[in-house]
Amino acid sequence: MKRRDVLAALGGLPVAAALGSGARAQEAYPSRLVKILVPFGPGGSTDIISRLIGKQLETVTxxxxxxxxKPGATGMIGTTQVKNAPADGYTILLGSTSTLAANYSLYKTMTYEPSDFTTVAVNGTIGNFMLVKQDAPYKTVKEFVEYAKKQPKPLFSGYGNASSRVPAALFEVTTGVKFEEVAYRDAVASIQDLNAGRVDCVFPDQVVGESYVRSGYVRALAVTSKERSALFPDIPAVAETYPEYVIISYSCFSVRRETPDDIKKKLNRLIMDAIYEPAVLERVKQLGFLPPPKDWTIEQCDAFVAKEREDWTKYIKLAKIEAQ
Structure with missing residues (x-):
């Protein structure tokens, strides 16, 4: 081989090596620990669903x-932490109605924008419960409304995040009752105070409320979805009494928008496949979530979250909640 041919061959080695290294780097994701940041406390729906899917992702990868x-400020503290993390796919946000839809219309000053994130997977949608104390004198939504309107002062409504606050406010506008809001660190704390008689009703999502309803700790008057939950067929929908009242929430996995496309696509497939693993899917449905189609792309997931933000902006306006 001539000298110049040898040099040419040797000169190509670093390039080939670099290309090979890049390909391996892409294939290797994830190559180390991945953090899923849940911007709410343990025991809530976002926490439960993240642990369920996270465990399956560990098994696969x-x-x-x-x-x-990382709870606080209706999810803004934890969400902001993800915004400020490297855009490398190793810090994932467990997004929700509160953080990516409702907060946008509830607060004048935000420490992040929904557009800072790309949603790579949607876990599913779910309705909320309308919960009251187990020994409350009202047994139906109609009786609750009649009771509330007879009281000299507003009843107390507790909430732990935006997705449990807005359904209560919308209920006020729809039915004509009056609530005095009581804020809690999370939905679980609001349910505990409901049981203690410190508030009169709470509207947590069904994942959070399920065990408390089944155990008889509190009583569910209704669900906020358009139709009854398959898990609780005996609990009516508010819409059966007030057809115009329908409100649902969701959870999702999101990353910083600047995250490389190949990592976003990898996460999309990993997470959607994890949701549809038979044991996981069964548990997701047991929790009351209705997952989207398995083949949903990043674009479809992102579009869904954007549409939900539009819908929740309308809900908040209808509920006459002013931005703080």
């Missing part, structure tokens, strides 16, 4: 998916 709870 062989890498740890660690859940970190």
């Amino acid at each position: 062989g890498k740890p998916f660690v859940i970190e709870n």
Whole structure:
């Protein structure tokens, strides 16, 4: 081989090596621990669903998916932490109606914008419960409304995040009752105070409320979805009494928008496949979530979240909640 041919061959080696290294790097994701940041406390729907799917992701990838709870400011503290993390796919936001839809219309000053994130997977949609104390004198939505309107002062409504606050406010506008809002660190704390008699009703999502309803700790008067929940067929929908009242929420996995496209696509497939793993899917449905089609793309997931933000902006306006 001539000298110049040898040099040419040797000169091509670093390029080939670099290309090979890049390909391996892309294939390797995830190559280390991945953090799923849940911007609410343990025990809530976002926490439960993240642990369920995170465990399956560990099984498939062989890498740890660690859940970190960072509650506060209706999810803004934890969401902002993800916004400020490197855009490398190793810090994932467990997004929700509160953080990516409702907060946008509830607060004048935000520490992040929904557009800072790309939603790579939607876990599913779910209705909320309308919960009251187990020994409350009213047994139906109609009786509750009649009772509330006879009281000299507003009843107390507790909430732990935006997705449990807005349904209560919309209920006020729809039925004509008056509530005095009581804010809690999370939905679980609001349910505990409901049981103690410190508030009269709460509207948590069904994942949070399920065990409390089944155990008899509190009583569900209704669900906020258009139709009854398949898990609780004996609990009527508010819409059966007030047809115009329908409101649902969702949870999703999101990353910083600047995250490389190949990592976004990898996460989309990993997470959607994890949701549809038979044991996981069964549990997701047991929790009351209705998952989207398995083949949903990033574009479809992102469009869904954008549409929900539009819908919740309308709900908040209808509920006459002023931005703080």
